Amino acid sequence: MSRCLYNSSFENFINTDENSIFGALCDNYHGDALTTTREAWKSEISIIKGVLSKYAGKNGQVIFEYDIPRLDKRIDVVLLLNGIVFCVEFKVGESRILESDIDQVLDYALDLKNFHKFSQDNLIVPILVATKYHNSSTDIKMSVYDDRVVNPLVTGEAGISNLISKVLEKYPNEPEVNSDWIISPYAPTPTIIEAAKTLYESHSVEDITRHEADKVSTDATIAYILDVIQKSKENREKSICFVTGVPGAGKTLVGLDVAVRQTYQGQDKPIEDEGAVYLSGNGPLVAVLTEALAKDNYQKCRERSENKKLSDSRREVGKFIQIIHRYRDNMLAKIKNPVENGVLEIDTEKAVKLAQSGYGEVEHVAIFDEAQRSWTHKRLADYLKRGGTYGNKLKVTNFPMSEAAFLIWSLDQREDWATIICLVGGGQEINTGEAGIAEWIVALNEKFPHWNVYISPKLTEAEYAEGKVNELLEKNNKVTYSDHLHLAVSLRSYRAEKLSAFIHALLAIEPITAAELYKEIKDKYPIVLTRDMEKAKRWLHEKVRGTERTGVLITKESARFKPLGIHVLPSGDENAVHWFLEDKIDTRASNYLEDAATEIQVQGLELDYTCLLWDADMRYENGKWHFYRFNGQTKWVEQTPTSESKQDLIKYMLNAYRVLLTRARAGMVICVPEGNGNKTVSGFWEDSTRLPEYYNGTYEYLKSLGIEEI
Numbered sequence: 262m263s264r265c266l267y268n269s270s271f272e273n274f275i276n277t278d279e280n281s282i283f284g285a286l287c288d289n290y291h292g293d294a295l296t297t298t299r300e301a302w303k304s305e306i307s308i309i310k311g312v313l314s315k316y317a318g319k320n321g322q323v324i325f326e327y328d329i330p331r332l333d334k335r336i337d338v339v340l341l342l343n344g345i346v347f348c349v350e351f352k353v354g355e356s357r358i359l360e361s362d363i364d365q366v367l368d369y370a371l372d373l374k375n376f377h378k379f380s381q382d383n384l385i386v387p388i389l390v391a392t393k394y395h396n397s398s399t400d401i402k403m404s405v406y407d408d409r410v411v412n413p414l415v416t417g418e419a420g421i422s423n424l425i426s427k428v429l430e431k432y433p434n435e436p437e438v439n440s441d442w443i444i445s446p447y448a449p450t451p452t453i454i455e456a457a458k459t460l461y462e463s464h465s466v467e468d469i470t471r472h473e474a475d476k477v478s479t480d481a482t483i484a485y486i487l488d489v490i491q492k493s494k495e496n497r498e499k500s501i502c503f504v505t506g507v508p509g510a511g512k513t514l515v516g517l518d519v520a521v522r523q524t525y526q527g528q529d530k531p532i533e534d535e536g537a538v539y540l541s542g543n544g545p546l547v548a549v550l551t552e553a554l555a556k557d558n559y560q561k562c563r564e565r566s567e568n569k570k571l572s573d574s575r576r577e578v579g580k581f582i583q584i585i586h587r588y589r590d591n592m593l594a595k596i597k598n599p600v601e602n603g604v605l606e607i608d609t610e611k612a613v614k615l616a617q618s619g620y621g622e623v624e625h626v627a628i629f630d631e632a633q634r635s636w637t638h639k640r641l642a643d644y645l646k647r648g649g650t651y652g653n654k655l656k657v658t659n660f661p662m663s664e665a666a667f668l669i670w671s672l673d674q675r676e677d678w679a680t681i682i683c684l685v686g687g688g689q690e691i692n693t694g695e696a697g698i699a700e701w702i703v704a705l706n707e708k709f710p711h712w713n714v715y716i717s718p719k720l721t722e723a724e725y726a727e728g729k730v731n732e733l734l735e736k737n738n739k740v741t742y743s744d745h746l747h748l749a750v751s752l753r754s755y756r757a758e759k760l761s762a763f764i765h766a767l768l769a770i771e772p773i774t775a776a777e778l779y780k781e782i783k784d785k786y787p788i789v790l791t792r793d794m795e796k797a798k799r800w801l802h803e804k805v806r807g808t809e810r811t812g813v814l815i816t817k818e819s820a821r822f823k824p825l826g827i828h829v830l831p832s833g834d835e836n837a838v839h840w841f842l843e844d845k846i847d848t849r850a851s852n853y854l855e856d857a858a859t860e861i862q863v864q865g866l867e868l869d870y871t872c873l874l875w876d877a878d879m880r881y882e883n884g885k886w887h888f889y890r891f892n893g894q895t896k897w898v899e900q901t902p903t904s905e906s907k908q909d910l911i912k913y914m915l916n917a918y919r920v921l922l923t924r925a926r927a928g929m930v931i932c933v934p935e936g937n938g939n940k941t942v943s944g945f946w947e948d949s950t951r952l953p954e955y956y957n958g959t960y961e962y963l964k965s966l967g968i969e970e971i
Contacts, residue, residue, distance in 0.1 A: 263593075263594040263598075263611065263655050264327065264328050264330075264443055264444060264594060265324050265325060265326055265327045265328065265443065266285070266286045266289040266290055266325050266326035267282060267285045267286050267289065267324070267325040267326070268322060268323065268324040268325070268327075268443055269282075269322070269323055270320070270321070270322060270323075271313050271316050271317060271319055271320075271321040271322070271323060271342075272317055272318070274309075274310070274313060274323045275310060275313055275314060275317050279303070279306050279307060279310065282306050283299075283302055283303055283306055286302050286306075286325060286326070287299065287302075290326075291647075291648035291656070292648075300353070301351060301353040302325070304351070304353045304392065305325070305337060305338060305351050305353070306325075308351075308390075308392070308418055308421065309323060309338060309340075311422070312421050312422045312425065313340075315422065316342065319342060319343070321340060321341055321342040321343075322339075322340070322341040322442070322443070323338065323339075323340055323341075324336075324338065324339040324340075324341070324443060325337070325338055327339045327443070329369070329372050329373060329376065329377060330376065330377065330445065330446065330447035330591050331376070331447045331583060331587040331588060331591050332372055332376060332579070332587065333584065333587050334368075334369060334372060336348055336349070336350065336369050337349055337350050337351045338351070340425075341438045341442060342425070342429070343429055343433075343435060344383060344384065344434075344435030344436050344437050344438055345383065345384045345385075345386055345428065345429070345432060345435050345438075346373065346380055346383050346384065346385045346386065346438060346442075347386050347388060347425065347428075348366060348369050348370045348373065348385060348386065348387045348388065349366075349388045349390060349421075350362065350365055350366035350369065350387070350388070350389050350390065351390050351392065352389070352390065352391045352392065353392050354392060354393060355391040355392065355393060355394070356391060356393035356394055356395075357391060357394070358389065358391055358394060358415050362389055362391070363389055363413045363415065364570070364572060365389075366387040366388065366389045366413055367387050367410075367413045368572050368576070369387065370385045370386075370387035370410050370413075371408075371410060371573075371576065372576065373385055374408055374409070374410050374450070375449060375450050375576065376447055376448065376449055376450075377445050377447070377448075378445045378446045378447070378448035378613075379438070379439040379441065379442045379445035379446075380442070380445065381448075381450055382409075382436065383409070383435065383436070383438055384409050384410075384411065384432055384435050385409065385410045385411065386411045386414065386428055387410070387411065387413045387414065388413070388414045388415070388416065388421070388424065388425075389413060389414070389415045389416075390415075390416055390417070390418065390421060391415070391416075391417060392417060392418040393417060393418070394415065394416065394417035395417055395419075396415075396416075396417070396420070397414075397415070397416040397417065397420035397423065397424050398414040398415050398416060398424065400412075401414065401427055401428055401431055411428070414428075441613050444594075444611055444612060444613055445613065446613055446615060446618075446622070446623060447591060447622065447623060448623045449536070449580050449623070451530065451531055479511050479514065479515060479518075479748065481745050482504060482515055482745055482746065482747075482748055483515055483518050483519055483522065484745075485743060485745035485746065486502055486504070486515075486519050486682055486746075487519065487522060487523065489502055489680060489713075489715055490523060490625075490626055490680045493678045493679065493680045493713070494625070494678050496678075497677055497678045498678055498713055499672065499673060499675075499678065499679050499680075499709070499711065499712045499713070500679075500680045500681070500712060500713040500714075500715065501669070501680070501681040501682075501683065501701075501705065501712055501713070501714055501715070502680070502681070502682045502683065502715040502716070502746060503632075503683045503685055503698070503701075503714075503715070503716040503717055503720050503746065504682060504683065504684050504685060504717060504746050504747070504748070505685050505717040505719040505720055505746065505747045505748070506684075506747060506748030507748070507761040510748035511748055512630070512684040512685075512686070512748060513546075513550075513630060513684070513865060515684065515748070516539045516628040516630050516682065516684050517539055517581065517582070519537060519539075519626070519628055519682060520537040520538060520539045520581045520626075520628055521581065523535060523536070523537040523626050524536050524537055524581075534617050534618075534625070535625060536623060536624045536625065536626070537624055537625070537626035537627070537628060538580075538581065538583055538588070538624045538626070538627055538628065539581055539582050539583070539628045539630065540583055540584070540585040540588050540627055540628060540629050540630065541582075541583075541584065541585055541629075541630040541631060541865070542584070542585040542586065542630075542631065542634055542635070543630065543631055543634070543864055543865050544584060544834045544837075545834050545837035545838075545841075545861070545862045545863070545864075545865075545866070546630070546631075546864070546865040546866055547582055547583070547584050547834070548834035548835070548837055548838050549837055549838055549841045549842065549866055550578075550582055551575060551578050551579060551582055552575070552838045552842060553841075553842055554574070554578045554582075555571060555574035555575040555577075555578055556571065556574070556842070558574040558577070558578075559571045559574045562574075585629065585668075588622065588627070588668075588671075589664065589667065589668065589671070590655060591622065592621075592622065592667070592671040592674075593645070593655055593657065593667075594611060594612075594655065595607055595608060595611055595612035595620060596608060596611075596657070598656075598657050599657070599658050599659065600657060600658070600659050600660060600661060603659070603661040604661070605661065605662065605667075605670060607620045607674065617675075617676075617677055618674075618675050618676075618677075619674055619675055619676035619677075620674045621671060621672060621673075621674035621675035621676075621679070622671065622672075625675065625677075625678060625679055625680065626679070626680045626681075626682070627668070627671075627672055627679075627680075627681050627682070628681075628682040628684065629668065629681065629682070629683050629684065630684045630865065631684065631685075631686055631864065631865060632665070632683035632684060632685050632698065632701060633685050633686055633695065633696075633697050633698045634695045635663065635664040635665045635668070635695070635696050635700060635701070636663065636664035636695065636696060637663055637664075637695070637696040637700065638660075638661075638662060638663040638666075638696075638700075640664075641660060641662070641663060641664050641667070642659070642660040642661075645657040645658075645660045646658050646659075646660070662704075662708075663696055663700045663704060664696070664700075665696060665700045665701040665704050666700070666704035666708055666709075668681070669681065669701075669704055669705065669708070669709050669712070670708070670709075673709060673712075683698070683701060685698055685717075685720065686864075695913070698720065698730070699729060699730075699733060702714075702730065702733045702734060703733065705737065706733065706734075706736070706737055710737070710739070711739075712739065713739050713741070714734070714737060714739055714740045714741070715740075715741045715742075715743060715746060716730070716734075716740065716741075716742055716743075716746060717742075717743070717744070717746035717747040718742050718743075718744060718747065719747045759778055759781055759782045759786075760782060760786060760923060761923060762774075762778055763775055763778040763779055763782060764919060764922045764923055765919075766778060767922070767963075767966065768886075768915060768918060768919055768922075770881075770884065770885070770886070772962075772965060772966060775966045776965075776966045776967045779966055779967050779968060780967065783969065786927065786928055787804075787928040787929075787969075788928065788929055788930075788931070788968055788969075789928075789929075789930045789931070789968065789969045789970065789971045790930070790931050790932075790933070790960070790963055790964060790968040790969065790970050790971070791930060791931075791932050791933075791970065791971050792932065792933055792934060792935045792956075792960060793932070793935075794825045794826065794827070794872075794874070794932050794934070796932075796971055797872045797874075797930045797932040797971075798854050798872070800872075800930050800971055801854065801870050801871075801872055801930065802854075804869075804870045804927070804928060805852070805869060805870055808845075809869040809870070809927070810841070810845075810850075810851055810852060810868045810869050810870075811851065811852055811854070811868055811869060811870040811871065811872075812840065812851030812852070812854065812857075812858060812868045812871055812872070813827055813851075813854050813855075813856075813857040813858075813871070813872045813874055814857060814858055814859070814860075814863060814871050814872065814873050814874065814921045814924060815827070815829065815857040815858075815859060815873075815874045815876060815921075816859060816860060816876065816878055816879070816914070816917040816918065816921065817859040817860060817861055817917065818876075818878040818879075818889075818890055818891070818914055818917070819857075819859075819874070819876035819878055820876065820877075820878070820891035820893075820897075820950075821876060821877065821891070821948075821950050821951050822857065822874060822876060824937070824948070824951065825874070825934060826855075827855070827856075827857050827874060828855060828856050828857070829856065829857055829859065830856040830857060830858045830859070830862060831856075832861075832862075836849075836856075836862075837858070837862045840856060840858055840862070841866060851868060854872070857874060859917075860916075860917040860920040860921055863920070863921070863924050864920050866924070867924050867925065867926050868924060868925060868926065869925065869926050869927045870925055870926075870927055870928050870929060870930075871921075871924050871925040871929045871930075872929065872930045872931075872932055873918075873921050873922060873929060873930075873931045873932070874932050874934075875918075875931060875932065875933045875934075875956075875959055876934075877889060877897055877936075877950075877951070877955035877956060878890065878891070878897075878914065879914055879915070879918060879959075880955060880956070880958055880959050881958040881959045881961075881962040881963075882958045883958075886915065887899060888900040888910075888911050888914050888915075891950070895949070895950065896949070896950065897950065897955070900914070930971070931963060931968070933956050933959050933960040933963065934951070934956055935953060935956065936948075936951045936952050936953040936954075936955055936956045936957075937951045937952070937953075938952070938953045
């Protein structure tokens with residue numbers, strides 16, 4: 262099964278050799294499991310065998326390493342017995358009960374209750390097993406929230422069987438668990454949707470997204486999208502909207518607003534079967550938005566003396582904001598595998614057909630942020646061929662679609678109607694395998710000609726699909742253009758529009774235009790230049806006031822920043838959360854100006870003031886940009902457009918600077934280092950990887966645009 266590493270009836274599990282079960286777990290786990298994980302599995306198998314020996318004749322199921330749909334959470338063991346869902350988390354070798362471990366198993370239980378359709382009506386019992394713990398819970402009772410989730414129970418290895426027996430005695434007449442429990446659809450309960458709406462509306466999302474779009478323009482865009490959704494519903498059609506906007510224009514805010522407004526449509530309670538979800542492939546963005554909203558809600562609850570955990574707030578906002586890969590993988594789990602003849606088909610044994618959504622997901626409306634970053638066919642096919650990342654069980658050979666095509670296919674599985682909203686950043690594909698917006702249009706033309714297409718006229722410009730949108734849509738007769746799908750910027754957002762144009766001219770090497778634009782914006786939006794990192798830091802410290810945020814930015818191809826006292830922010834979404842959200846007294850915060858974030862970590866988010874540290878990866882030489890990658894040891898290697906992959910790499914490197922140059926809300930300093938011009942007594946360069954000539958051309962070019970030096 263793709264939803265777990267192993268599942269079986271009680272009887273079959275009891276009669277199967279432990280080594281065979283262990284082998285199945287290892288085989289279904291992609292990659293090499295850690296030794297500690299493998300040893301834990303062996304212990305869990307042995308313990309559960311002993312527990313279930315007294316239930317051999319019962320019609321129950323045992324499930325190891327169960328993935329909760331779309332939440333990227335995996336439960337050690339689930340037991341389905343007498344209508345009760347036992348959610349078991351093991352801490353093998355532990356003799357103490359930690360509060361964090363209790364919270365973990367309770368979170369799993371609540372996620373099942375709130376998002377797992379076939380658990381919503383069943384009793385859920387979370388059990389924490391610290392194998393060397395010598396006591397067991399004696400008080401078995403429901404939580405105070407009246408949600409049919411039992412308060413977490415704790416026990417050691419020896420007490421599991423007795424604890425389960427006591428639960429069965431106390432709740433003897435539970436309705437049977439759905440026979441398709443393991444392939445249950447993701448379906449948020451009305452309770453979690455209402456909680457998410459309350460949480461979202463209690464926070465100023467503008468502060469998080471650094472929204473600066475003119476409210477009238479934003480409202481008009483949202484109204485237009487909601488009208489397309491309504492027409493799709495009335496006519497039982499499939500539609501897709503492409504929304505453009507300059508950096509900082511509020512695309513993310515539009516997406517979040519549409520998700521909430523479509524779900525509620527002006528009512529106090531969510532409209533049944535009308536839901537929408539905001540999806541992004543940008544892990545740091547999702548993590549930062551979720552944590553910011555959740556922390557704000559948690560703090561407000563504390564101020565009102567409400568008993569609420571931060572994990573509850575995270576769960577609530579998780580209804581509206583999710584990682585796109587979880588949505589994609591949940592649909593992949595429903596297809597026939599292997600794929601035959603290049604055609605995707607639903608496997609009816611792995612998917613449940615619902616009355617309205619058919620085999621699609623529960624939402625009618627999916628909002629894809631940064632749609633230009635969806636994966637090419639090659640990248641997605643290669644990823645699925647090897648089984649994804651470590652721990653992913655799903656391997657699909659010969660996958661026939663790009664990510665954009667598959668996402669459209671996923672919504673197309675609905676038998677009634679659906680709408681996709683693609684939020685598009687121009688010239689912001691920054692990673693190998695990101696297809697750009699052209700792939701969406703090609704998919705619509707070739708595979709989904711029955712879909713209505715609504716696009717912003719700006720989508721035809723050079724930054725989108727290399728200016729080929731008109732050509733690609735030439736023979737598509739279901740296209741409607743609307744200015745409402747481009748986020749216009751008012752005078753109070755003057756800087757966003759002019760800054761975007763200035764950065765475009767700077768990178769396009771249009772010095773006259775860039776110089777003119779710089780003169781227009783410099784008084785309201787300071788941009789300064791230096792060769793001294795300490796001067797840059799001092800400038801930032803002098804600019805920020807109160808809770809304003811500042812930070813250092815570098816491209817992921819940058820390599821020689823350590824001599825300047827700068828380190829790269831480690832990968833991992835939790836590091837981005839600390840960098841963006843921690844107080845300025847926390848050394849992990851961006852304001853400390855020690856860890857520099859890359860374009861991968863900051864795309865879609867902004868700071869108030871930034872320092873862009875311009876390394877030798879992109880250099881202005883003889884009137885052109887030249888691109889280099891460091892070999893990790895001794896030298897930079899120039900990248901020339903000798904192949905399609907090299908051309909893509911160069912595009913990504915240029916776009917990386919485009920992203921970083923548009924992250925500051927109020928102003929920025931660009932630091933182009935002087936390099937190291939010193940030689941040893943033997944006449945050799947002290948540091949041949951940081952020669953002044955690697956930086957001088959870029960510095961002189963930026964200086965020639967009139968950028969003020971400090």
